[in-house]
Amino acid sequence: MSETTKETGLQLAPNLPDPDGFYAELIALHEGLSREDSEALNARLVLVLANHIGDREVLREAFAAARLQGAPMT
Amino acid sequence: MTKVFETPLYPYVRCADQDAAEPARRPVVVIGAGPVGLALAIDLAQQGVAVTVLDENDKVSWGSRAICFAKRPLEILDRLGCGQKMVDKGVVWNLGKVFFDERKVYEFNLLPEGGHKRPAFINLQQYYLEQYLVERALEIGRDTGLLELRGGNKVSAVAQLADGVELTVETPEGPYRLHADWLVACDGAGSPTRAMLGLDFRGRVFEDNFLIADVVMKADFPTERWFWFDPPFNRGQSALLHRQPDDVWRIDLQLGWDIDREAEKQPERIAPKLKAMLGEDIEYELEWVSIYTFQCRRMEKFRHGRVIFAGDSAHQVSPFGARGANSGLQDTDNLAWKLKLVVEGTAPEALLDSYDAERVFAADENILNSSRSTDFITPKSHASRVFRDAVLELAEHHAFARPLVNSGRLSLPATYHGSPLNGPDCAAMPARTRPGAPASDAPIAGGWLIDRLGDRFQLVTIDVEAPSTLTIDGIPVERVALSAADNPTGALAARYLGEAKSAVYLIRPDQHVAARWEAFDAGEVTRALRIATARSDNAGRG
Numbered sequence: 001m002s003e004t005t006k007e008t009g010l011q012l013a014p015n016l017p018d019p020d021g022f023y024a025e026l027i028a029l030h031e032g033l034s035r036e037d038s039e040a041l042n043a044r045l046v047l048v049l050a051n052h053i054g055d056r057e058v059l060r061e062a063f064a065a066a067r068l069q070g071a072p073m074t
Numbered sequence: 075m076t077k078v079f080e081t082p083l084y085p086y087v088r089c090a091d092q093d094a095a096e097p098a099r100r101p102v103v104v105i106g107a108g109p110v111g112l113a114l115a116i117d118l119a120q121q122g123v124a125v126t127v128l129d130e131n132d133k134v135s136w137g138s139r140a141i142c143f144a145k146r147p148l149e150i151l152d153r154l155g156c157g158q159k160m161v162d163k164g165v166v167w168n169l170g171k172v173f174f175d176e177r178k179v180y181e182f183n184l185l186p187e188g189g190h191k192r193p194a195f196i197n198l199q200q201y202y203l204e205q206y207l208v209e210r211a212l213e214i215g216r217d218t219g220l221l222e223l224r225g226g227n228k229v230s231a232v233a234q235l236a237d238g239v240e241l242t243v244e245t246p247e248g249p250y251r252l253h254a255d256w257l258v259a260c261d262g263a264g265s266p267t268r269a270m271l272g273l274d275f276r277g278r279v280f281e282d283n284f285l286i287a288d289v290v291m292k293a294d295f296p297t298e299r300w301f302w303f304d305p306p307f308n309r310g311q312s313a314l315l316h317r318q319p320d321d322v323w324r325i326d327l328q329l330g331w332d333i334d335r336e337a338e339k340q341p342e343r344i345a346p347k348l349k350a351m352l353g354e355d356i357e358y359e360l361e362w363v364s365i366y367t368f369q370c371r372r373m374e375k376f377r378h379g380r381v382i383f384a385g386d387s388a389h390q391v392s393p394f395g396a397r398g399a400n401s402g403l404q405d406t407d408n409l410a411w412k413l414k415l416v417v418e419g420t421a422p423e424a425l426l427d428s429y430d431a432e433r434v435f436a437a438d439e440n441i442l443n444s445s446r447s448t449d450f451i452t453p454k455s456h457a458s459r460v461f462r463d464a465v466l467e468l469a470e471h472h473a474f475a476r477p478l479v480n481s482g483r484l485s486l487p488a489t490y491h492g493s494p495l496n497g498p499d500c501a502a503m504p505a506r507t508r509p510g511a512p513a514s515d516a517p518i519a520g521g522w523l524i525d526r527l528g529d530r531f532q533l534v535t536i537d538v539e540a541p542s543t544l545t546i547d548g549i550p551v552e553r554v555a556l557s558a559a560d561n562p563t564g565a566l567a568a569r570y571l572g573e574a575k576s577a578v579y580l581i582r583p584d585q586h587v588a589a590r591w592e593a594f595d596a597g598e599v600t601r602a603l604r605i606a607t608a609r610s611d612n613a614g615r616g
Contacts, residue, residue, distance in 0.1 A: 014476065016477070023446070023480070035457075065471070065472060068471050
């Protein structure tokens with residue numbers, strides 16, 4: 001089972017150094033925000049990251065991954 | 075059936091100190107005969123220091139309490155003569171499964187590295203550990219007269235003096251006074267000693283309740299750690315199933331914050347949850363039920379003059395990650411040899427400040443890890459829950475999300491980065507055995523490296539000559555001569571040599587690395603030993 005998709009090479013294998021530290025920072029970013037403000041922050045974050053990726057094929061693959069398309073891995 | 079936790083193992087007996095005109099003077103007094111107090115007392119007595127343990131009870135603790143023991147504490151218990159009993163009785167497990175709602179989303183294998191005497195983890199009820207430690211303590215007491223375990227002795231007052239601590243001890247036959255040159259408080263998270271001295275204990279309170287049940291049942295669940303997020307049988311909460319010996323299973327059910335604690339503990343309230351979790355036909359007996367809340371906090375300093383705190387009295391973590399008892403045993407491992415050298419007068423009191431530096435560092439690591447696990451398991455905000463659920467959903471489909479799933483980061487020993495006791499390092503050698511790290515085990519001719527280490531300073535040499543013993547400032551340093559060729563699997567070379575052709579390691583009595591070089595130099599070893607015993611500082615190193 002390949003951890004990158006064939007078409008574009010979207011990285012789906014673990015790629016984040018210090019995953020627990022990253023997660024704690026991400027959650028801390030939302031601290032004290034209302035639900036609406038958190039949602040707006042997430043939307044801005046997606047747009048910032050999408051621009052950084054800059055590759056429409058990769059982004060389409062990411063959209064599919066986020067929609068959980070495809071069978072679960074075992 | 076009479077369980078071990080119902081049997082008095084060290085009943086109150088009147089002692090001569092109770093009849094003394096003036097308070098008797100003891101070099102080291104330990105308050106608390108739990109795992110931490112007993113481990114410390116055994117370690118000290120084994121190293122020749124007389125120690126008196128006071129506890130208001132006379133039995134091991136009731137209920138399973140700490141159940142996961144990691145490899146490093148097992149190595150410490152080996153040094154104390156209890157490791158084999160633990161492993162013989164305990165259940166070894168490697169596989170963990172994580173469920174979300176009704177689906178398994180992830181499984182992990184601890185995949186313990188080969189070439190270690192002890193497994194990554196065993197499960198065993200805390201009362202067995204306490205029983206083995208009590209047996210060992212009584213045995214050392216009989217054999218050497220250096221360890222005295224006094225049940226029914228409750229400390230009711232503590233006064234700091236310039237040269238020690240004066241204690242008032244209540245017994246069934248009335249109070250007596252005792253003078254301790256050094257007092258170690260191993261009296262748990264609610265430490266009465268800490269309260270009597272008016273010392274701080276700060277941190278984070280988690281607004282949550284957990285039901286722990288020890289369930290005796292004949293079940294064919296595998297020997298694995300099963301963790302559920304938001305399962306149908308405990309909606310919106312988490313659950314854990316973990317096997318212990320004697321057909322006892324640990325079940326943890328998260329209950330939330332606003333609950334009626336007494337009502338939740340009733341067997342008729344628990345039964346439907348267990349049946350939904352384990353199957354309608356399950357036959358079981360409840361051995362122990364408890365509801366707990368938790369905090370992550372520590373004392374600002376673990377040493378206050380002649381009073382030293384170890385284990386839960388000094389630091390408290392959430393149970394996720396098995397970092398409570400495991401870190402308490404590592405406190406005693408760190409403290410015993412230092413206290414011995416200070417009591418003997420071969421090292422300055424400053425050596426005890428390194429206990430504070432090293433174990434505060436370890437406590438912060440444990441608190442960080444256990445707080446993060448708790449935040450993942452019980453999200454504190456809407457956004458946090460949305461991300462948590464997204465991680466679990468993605469983990470089922472994509473490998474990248476799995477390292478983010480956090481149902482507990484299991485206890486690993488701290489490497490004392492930047493410790494004042496660390497001496498010279500050698501860049502060609504592996505990071506895992508750098509100064510401050512616990513010595514890695516490895517197979518060697520006729521057994522295990524870890525069994526050759528501990529209780530004194532040692533010089534491990536690999537393919538290089540050195541004197542068989544050195545005595546530096548009255549402290550003996552004994553050589554352990556090894557060759558990479560002794561270990562055909564290459565584990566010894568991989569863990570200790572790296573790019574180097576030969577190695578000299580100075581190992582502390584707690585099996586941690588103090589310094590290392592490629593070649594032997596008596597002057598260098600002397601300098602490193604002085605740093606490791608706080609006779610000179612390591613400015614510019616670490």
